[in-house]
Amino acid sequence: MDGVPTLPPLPSFRGPGRARTTPRPRIPVPTARAIVDCGVYVDGKRSPGHFTPEQALTEARGSKRGFVWVGLHDPDEAQMSEIAAIFGLHPLAVEDAVQGRQRPKLERYDDTLFLVMRTVSYVEHDIHAISEIVETGDIMVFTGTHFALTVRHGEHTGLAGVRRALEAHPDQLRLGPLSVLHAVADHVVDSYVEVAESVEQDIDEMEEAVFTPNSKIGVESIYQLKREVVELRRSVGPLGLPLQLLVHNKELPVPQEIRAYLRDVADHHTSVSEHITFFDEALSGLVNAALAKISVQQNTDMRKISAYAAMAAVPTMIAGVYGMNFDYMWELHQPAAYPVVLLLMAVLCALLFRSFRRNKWL
Template identity: 60%
Template structure:
């Protein structure tokens, strides 16, 4: 019997059919991924709406100002259009599309490429095992007359940063690097907010661990420690890029912007130190929790051993007199049964009192 070829999904094109896998993708314009696009001259936003190409053309026709386009999770086709307009390097375009990059700073000719990891605190029950910190990414392309920001994740939006800068035209007048500073400052401020909330969780866990008589669960502590490690991976690698920018990065950052960046470096250093303290505190907390669990288990074992010792006395005596030998002490004595019960009772009470005095019961 001839073999039957596997079924292939077909689509009709006139009289011919071809596999659905070869169906051409419909390109989605970059405008679909654009959150905002504006032109700024002397720190003031020009009225009207612009495409990314029109914004850059407007800036270059005037010979002043810069364009700022914000994108949210663009695909390859959309980023290719942006790259063709602004002259972005293909390696940075690949990073912007696929994300999952460590914080870094790279230079491509006269353009800077900055990657920042964003973090968000997730409200949760400290006794439950759940995600505590969500992460995303912001990528900033800075040229002489443009800023392109690419955001991945549904939090840490940049609309507030843009609005704040537009209310301070003197800051925007410093150029594209001023936008880069404001974004870095916004991200570092979010680090500060998240670390404060994580600190509250650690304080609550410490209170639970060191409260007498409380039941300690190790798993939530391990979960929080894992989330602190994720937070550290997002925050700590940003130290070197911020330091390079605050030092001018080969003259690409103006002096006035460097002053603001030094303040961001200070805040970032404090956050990094606090996260290191969190890691040490949680390590100590795990040790204390394990010690408390071991102590509780030891206490339980002492109680069990005490009751076993008390129960062993009547068990032993009953076992001896249950052997049914003919010649055994006190078998023929009228008060023998009462005497044996009295001995059992006195022995058990004595053991109970002794264990109670030694805090075993």
């Protein structure tokens, strides 16, 4: 594959949320509130001890094969400015990292790469009362010669499990800071796959309910699910271009080994993007099916109403004729006239009812 040597099996970087038992390093306030973890990695292994970001960078630079990985969660402007001053980050990238809610993109500032990814999380819900099924957030990754910074916004898609998985595979960490970028990207795309599978189950349940007689699924529920799928597509789709640039742009400082791993991530991303596009099309078909079902039901109701109105018209007409009270009306003064007329009304209504039932109007 493009002259790339055979690589060891790629480990899974999925992790369980935000759980973390390692104590946080003691660093000056206010930056300490934003830092989740700060570690120095030399030759694929984490150095013992706790470091401030500045101490960690100094330690990493003192080693030929070391780098520092700092993880931050929802930093404010002051906290991010302290980190930017230590690692020499570009002001535009820092601004994006603070604000969040950015479109997925890849930018290069000298030797620093800045990757923005949207994160998604599935929210459990009732298929009959959908309010929100996709919760979104952001993960930004800065990588330089001796550092990797991850900035996370949102309460889901934690990276503690990713860090533990990488620390269990020193061969990956030996590839440098770009190994962190790959691991985070792989973790994010894995979460896309999980959310897409859950949404697919929702669509299957919705489809079954739409075609079930007397179901209570309305067009509003389908539209709500379709809107959530659109939000999912907007979060997932734009990441395709940054991943392709990391794989194919030879001008970017990405090791060939990392490119091979990122190619696998890009393939998974393409697959899940195609599935999400199919979801949108499937829901559009369900909307049309639900509207057609409503139209058929309305036509059935109108036929029933028309049939009952026709049956009611017969006795109404006869009663109206006799209600004119003409002196010489047929059988007007006969004792049996009244029950005969009532019987005639009943017979005519019965014949109409039988005819409507035979034609499946009732």
